[in-house]
Amino acid sequence: xxxRIQVRNRWKSIFKPxxxxxxxxxxxxxxxxxxxxxxxxxxxxNQGLINWWRHWVTGxxxxxxxxxxxxxxxxxxxxWKWPIYILINLSLIAVxxxxxxxxxxxxxxxxxxxxxQPSEFAKVGMIITLAALLHDKTVPTVGNMLRMLAIMAVPWxxxxxxxxxxxxxxxxxxxxxxxxxxxxNPGWLILLFSPLISVLFNNLSTPIWIAWVVVAGxxxxxxxxxxxLGTFGAVLVNVVSGHLGHIFWNxxxxxxxxxxxxxxxxxxxxxxxxYHLIQSRIAIGAxxxxxxxxxxxxxxxxxxxxxxxxxxxxxxxxxxxxxxxCIAVLLIFWIICFRLVTIAQTANDNFGSLLAxxxxxxxxxxxxxxxxxxxxxxxxxxxxxxxxxxxNASLLSxxxxxxxxxxxxxxxxxxxxWN
Numbered sequence: 212x213x214x215r216i217q218v219r220n221r222w223k224s225i226f227k228p229x230x231x232x233x234x235x236x237x238x239x240x241x242x243x244x245x246x247x248x249x250x251x252x253x254x255x256x257n258q259g260l261i262n263w264w265r266h267w268v269t270g271x272x273x274x275x276x277x278x279x280x281x282x283x284x285x286x287x288x289x290x291w292k293w294p295i296y297i298l299i300n301l302s303l304i305a306v307x308x309x310x311x312x313x314x315x316x317x318x319x320x321x322x323x324x325x326x327x328q329p330s331e332f333a334k335v336g337m338i339i340t341l342a343a344l345l346h347d348k349t350v351p352t353v354g355n356m357l358r359m360l361a362i363m364a365v366p367w368x369x370x371x372x373x374x375x376x377x378x379x380x381x382x383x384x385x386x387x388x389x390x391x392x393x394x395x396n397p398g399w400l401i402l403l404f405s406p407l408i409s410v411l412f413n414n415l416s417t418p419i420w421i422a423w424v425v426v427a428g429x430x431x432x433x434x435x436x437x438x439x440l441g442t443f444g445a446v447l448v449n450v451v452s453g454h455l456g457h458i459f460w461n462x463x464x465x466x467x468x469x470x471x472x473x474x475x476x477x478x479x480x481x482x483x484x485x486y487h488l489i490q491s492r493i494a495i496g497a498x499x500x501x502x503x504x505x506x507x508x509x510x511x512x513x514x515x516x517x518x519x520x521x522x523x524x525x526x527x528x529x530x531x532x533x534x535x536x537c538i539a540v541l542l543i544f545w546i547i548c549f550r551l552v553t554i555a556q557t558a559n560d561n562f563g564s565l566l567a568x569x570x571x572x573x574x575x576x577x578x579x580x581x582x583x584x585x586x587x588x589x590x591x592x593x594x595x596x597x598x599x600x601x602x603n604a605s606l607l608s609x610x611x612x613x614x615x616x617x618x619x620x621x622x623x624x625x626x627x628x629w630n
Contacts, residue, residue, distance in 0.1 A: 232281055232617050233553075233616075233617060235546060235550050236551070239543050241270075241274065242543060243597070243599055244270035245270075246540075247599035250531075250599065253527060254519045254524070254527050256512070258514070266601050269606050270606055272607070273609070273611070273613075274610060276610060276611060276614060277613045277617060280614030281621055284622070285562070285619055285622070286562060288343065289343045291339075295339055296362070299337065300369065303329050303333060305329070306320060306329055307369075307372075326603070327604060328602075330375055331378070333366050333382075334378070334573055334608055335573075335612050337385060337569075338570060340362065341359060341569065342389065342562055342566045345359070345561070346565055356395055360386070366382070367383075370382065377593040381594065384572050384576035387400055388568055388569065389569050392564070393561075398430045398431075398434030398435075401430055405427040407452075409423060409452040427446065428442045428446045477489050477587065487517070487523065487591055490510060491523050493510060495526050496529075498529045498533040498534065498537075500533050501535055502529075502536055503531055503533075507531060508531040509530075510526070510530055520600070521601050522581065522584070525537070528599075540599070544574075544575075548574070551571040554616055554619055554623075555568050559619075559623055570613070573612060577595065578596065580592060597609050
């Protein structure tokens with residue numbers, strides 16, 4: 212009996228540091244990673260590839276790192292925000308000089324056969340930096356917000372120039388989510404997006420665009436500390452943005468233009484820019500309620516969808532596991548988002564809360580955009596589906612974010628855990 216008690220106490224002492232960790236969050240991310248490997252294997256079973264095995268190995272490494280990070284005091288990252296910020300920018304600059312080009316973009320650095328994508332890790336680094344800058348500001352001022360935007364603009368610009376439109380959009384989602392949680396005035400966030408909306412509306416309808424410019428002016432008048440100057444500036448920026456839409460369009464690469472136009476009308480170029488979207492919708496529709504069965508999807512097994520193991524893994528799930536499989540995946544993502552919000556609400560400090568919201572913004576935006584482009588509701592932007600799509604750097608960055616959030620969860624007071 213005494214020996215049993217000693218063994219039990221020994222095991223308790225081993226797991227004591229993780230008593231306050233969130234097991235549901237860990238379990239959901241692990242389940243998606245395992246399931247992702249299975250679906251990648253299904254996609255590539257006729258090609259003799261082993262990316263599914265690599266996905267699991269990378270996931271195991273990521274999980275190990277997440278467990279280690281979850282044991283650390285995340286508060287020390289506040290003091291390391293600038294070294295982290297400098298490091299992510301240097302890595303992004305290095306891509307310009309020693310990066311490897313693939314699929315029309317220069318995004319990877321080859322290190323001993325392992326292709327490192329700094330832009331993926333830059334997302335986690337930017338979450339840490341923004342959280343450190345926002346955590347001690349109860350009500351951020353316009354000046355604070357503009358300074359943070361300027362800081363964020365450097366890595367964002369380097370990523371956009373790779374070119375990597377998808378990851379640059381994720382940066383925007385992270386920034387907006389953390390700004391909102393950090394008590395930045397919602398009207399200011401609308402004004403930040405207003406130039407982009409002006410570009411879209413001016414190309415669709417001039418009356419709608421003019422009405423939007425008026426709305427932006429009203430928002431500026433009611434929310435900015437200097438009404439006259441702020442209103443004039445907001446109207447001017449939106450007017451100029453509306454007319455500069457064509458210049459912005461010319462900045463985009465040809466394949467980015469084709470992705471956007473293909474999204475609006477994929478049937479216009481069914482063998483070119485619209486091919487992925489059309490084939491993905493066919494695959495998901497063919498799955499119906501229960502799916503064709505694992506390893507039985509015709510679109511999937513006959514390789515109708517190129518690169519299906521990365522951006523279009525959800526189409527394989529829809530075809531082979533049907534509506535039920537898709538809903539099950541969405542339910543797991545809902546669990547992850549719910550746990551992240553819970554951790555943000557019960558964190559011991561603002562810094563931890565902002566870290567959780569940053570990771571939430573990163574994941575939820577990628578889920579919406581990726582699934583949206585698989586079912587034809589969003590343009591193809593090269594954004595992977597978290598934990599499911601194949602991609603070593605993406606999977607590792609997701610687990611690093613998970614480790615940060617679990618560190619926040621582990622250091623909560625026990626009484627807060629059930630609130």
